[in-house]
Amino acid sequence: MALRSERQDSKVDPDNGVYVEMEGIMEVRYSSEDVDYENIPEDFLAFQARVREIPHDFCQKNKETTAQAEFYCLVCNCPMKSLRPLRDHVTGTKHIKKACVKKRQMLGLPMEPQNAPRIKKLKKERPWVDVGLTLAQRLQECGEPAIGLEYITEYTNPRKPADHPMYTCSLEGCKSAWGTSDDIFNHCIRTKHHKNFFKKLNPEDNRIAGLTNADILKEAAEYEDEQGGSEKRDYEVINIVRDYEKYVELRDRPDDWSEKKARLGLVRAAFNSNMEPMGMRGDSRGWEDRKKQQEEVPAKFDEEDWAGWQPPSKKQRMEEFSYNFRNGIKDVEDMVEEFDGKKGSEKYEEIVFYKKMYGDLLSLFDNDFQYEEGRKERDLVRNLKGELGTANDHLEEKVEKEDRSMKGVSKLMAELEEEIETYASERDTKKYSNIQSRLSHITKEMKVMQPTSPANTALRAKYNERLTQLWKDFESRSDSLVEVLQQQMEGAVEETRGKTNSQKKLQARNDAIENYRVEITEVVKQFLQQFIEKFQDQKELCAFAVWVVDSKVLDQEVNVFTERGSSWSEFHLTPKTRNQVEIYLRGKMEKYYKGEVFKRQK
Numbered sequence: 099m100a101l102r103s104e105r106q107d108s109k110v111d112p113d114n115g116v117y118v119e120m121e122g123i124m125e126v127r128y129s130s131e132d133v134d135y136e137n138i139p140e141d142f143l144a145f146q147a148r149v150r151e152i153p154h155d156f157c158q159k160n161k162e163t164t165a166q167a168e169f170y171c172l173v174c175n176c177p178m179k180s181l182r183p184l185r186d187h188v189t190g191t192k193h194i195k196k197a198c199v200k201k202r203q204m205l206g207l208p209m210e211p212q213n214a215p216r217i218k219k220l221k222k223e224r225p226w227v228d229v230g231l232t233l234a235q236r237l238q239e240c241g242e243p244a245i246g247l248e249y250i251t252e253y254t255n256p257r258k259p260a261d262h263p264m265y266t267c268s269l270e271g272c273k274s275a276w277g278t279s280d281d282i283f284n285h286c287i288r289t290k291h292h293k294n295f296f297k298k299l300n301p302e303d304n305r306i307a308g309l310t311n312a313d314i315l316k317e318a319a320e321y322e323d324e325q326g327g328s329e330k331r332d333y334e335v336i337n338i339v340r341d342y343e344k345y346v347e348l349r350d351r352p353d354d355w356s357e358k359k360a361r362l363g364l365v366r367a368a369f370n371s372n373m374e375p376m377g378m379r380g381d382s383r384g385w386e387d388r389k390k391q392q393e394e395v396p397a398k399f400d401e402e403d404w405a406g407w408q409p410p411s412k413k414q415r416m417e418e419f420s421y422n423f424r425n426g427i428k429d430v431e432d433m434v435e436e437f438d439g440k441k442g443s444e445k446y447e448e449i450v451f452y453k454k455m456y457g458d459l460l461s462l463f464d465n466d467f468q469y470e471e472g473r474k475e476r477d478l479v480r481n482l483k484g485e486l487g488t489a490n491d492h493l494e495e496k497v498e499k500e501d502r503s504m505k506g507v508s509k510l511m512a513e514l515e516e517e518i519e520t521y522a523s524e525r526d527t528k529k530y531s532n533i534q535s536r537l538s539h540i541t542k543e544m545k546v547m548q549p550t551s552p553a554n555t556a557l558r559a560k561y562n563e564r565l566t567q568l569w570k571d572f573e574s575r576s577d578s579l580v581e582v583l584q585q586q587m588e589g590a591v592e593e594t595r596g597k598t599n600s601q602k603k604l605q606a607r608n609d610a611i612e613n614y615r616v617e618i619t620e621v622v623k624q625f626l627q628q629f630i631e632k633f634q635d636q637k638e639l640c641a642f643a644v645w646v647v648d649s650k651v652l653d654q655e656v657n658v659f660t661e662r663g664s665s666w667s668e669f670h671l672t673p674k675t676r677n678q679v680e681i682y683l684r685g686k687m688e689k690y691y692k693g694e695v696f697k698r699q700k
Contacts, residue, residue, distance in 0.1 A: 116146065125139045153181075157181070229278040233265055249268050252339065253265070416474075431492075515568060537569060613669075614670065621671065638693070
């Protein structure tokens with residue numbers, strides 16, 4: 099995904115206090131309730147030169163003087179009343195693009211054509227390291243501790259002594275570290291090499307693994323001081339090997355070489371014969387002759403122009419990686435911000451494509467940077483994943499807003515349906531007004547809602563039918579209680595005569611629950627007889643049985659049965675429930691002490 103040219107042209111850096119590059123882009127405005135207050139705006143260029151670090155409460159209103167400041171973008175025509183929106187605004191693509199247009203107008207430059215190609219910038223000169231120096235020469239100029247040099251092997255090219263040397267480290271735990279004098283120099287002064295050296299020196303001391311980097315560095319410095327210090331460091335312990343084949347193998351190793359791959363035979367020709375240069379195949383007896391012929395072929399590049407060229411260092415590669423990924427993810431965030439469509443649209447699929455591409459690339463580093471020296475790279479990858487995840491959440495929030503609204507209405511209706519099923523009250527009660535208010539709220543929500551997808555349109559029609567039925571049930575249940583009260587005042591003798599269907603259902607529900615309570619209580623009492631020694635007497639056993647049924651069993655069973663929607667005549671104790679209750683009681687009895695139930699009841 100190409101980076102936008104206007105972002106590359108911008109030199110805005112809020113972290114260093116740079117919000118604008120020139121006058122006429124933004125200004126700071128002041129206001130007050132005082133009629134005599136002079137509202138004189140200040141150009142932001144002068145403001146940022148005067149205030150290097152803007153306080154977080156800069157735009158907060160002064161309660162005594164009623165004075166208040168705000169940031170105003172002249173090119174975008176929008177105000178900002180806090181520091182966070184200001185930082186997000188000045189780094190956004192829309193603002194940068196308009197600011198660049200304004201800059202061109204004020205400087206009298208021609209306008210950049212639409213969809214202009216990105217302007218390539220020359221990269222800064224990278225620091226040059228002379229790998230022709232030996233490891234001993236590099237260490238002589240370094241004051242940091244460098245121990246375990248006896249495990250370092252230097253390889254030179256006997257056929258061409260002018261070639262830079264190559265090095266390896268055979269210390270256990272260093273994973274056969276290898277490279278130029280610069281690579282092995284940085285390896286020798288790092289705490290990982292020091293820690294492996296101390297483990298080799300004291301193999302039975304388990305405390306070494308728990309030492310911090312600072313402790314390891316301190317121990318290494320003390321150890322080197324005991325040996326005479328860096329001035330008397332013995333470089334003769336470095337093994338020097340003049341072996342042409344080994345030297346070439348080290349020099350031509352791929353960047354992804356590792357000790358583990360080498361042991362498994364997953365390196366170059368040992369892994370696949372197709373990876374071996376064609377000139378190297380065939381009879382091994384002529385290998386040296388063919389190799390010599392290839393070395394005598396004149397170079398394709400001018401040696402003078404390429405003199406001193408060095409491959410980029412690990413730090414430089416990570417800086418370039420961070421720069422490219424951050425700008426790419428920023429483009430994804432801008433696309434999400436500008437998106438105002440539906441799920442499945444062409445623009446949506448484009449955003450998903452780039453989001454997935456960057457996510458897949460970052461997932462390649464899941465198993466990398468596991469050690470302490472890779473903590474910065476690990477944190478960088480984690481932060482990039484977090485930024486990409488935030489953009490994804492923002493996108494999902496935009497496209498799933500309609501679905502969430504439908505789910506919210508469905509939840510409210512389900513709660514009201516369950517409440518109205520057991521509702522019986524007069525119209526002048528608070529309960530009646532509460533349910534009526536909630537029904538009115540859902541009705542308004544359904545009128546405002548305009549779903550676009552076919553599934554949500556069908557759901558809306560279904561919810562409207564359910565809502566109509568809820569209103570009818572609610573009003574009929576409110577009227578039914580009045581009828582019952584009138585019948586009671588008239589002295590109706592027969593208990594069931596004149597009752598509405600809702601009252602009969604309520605009575606059947608209460609009777610079924612009471613019968614279930616009696617049934618489960620007897621089961622609990624019988625089961626607890628085998629633990630009679632845990633109680634003072636039968637009175638405590640019965641009290642504990644009632645407490646278990648009322649607080650742990652009955653309400654849960656009633657709720658589960660209500661959700662099932664079956665007839666209350668079928669509400670009885672099942673073998674499954676009996677088994678679960680017995681398991682609970684058996685575990686409870688292991689910790690129960692005499693008199694505990696009476697303390698709980700208090």
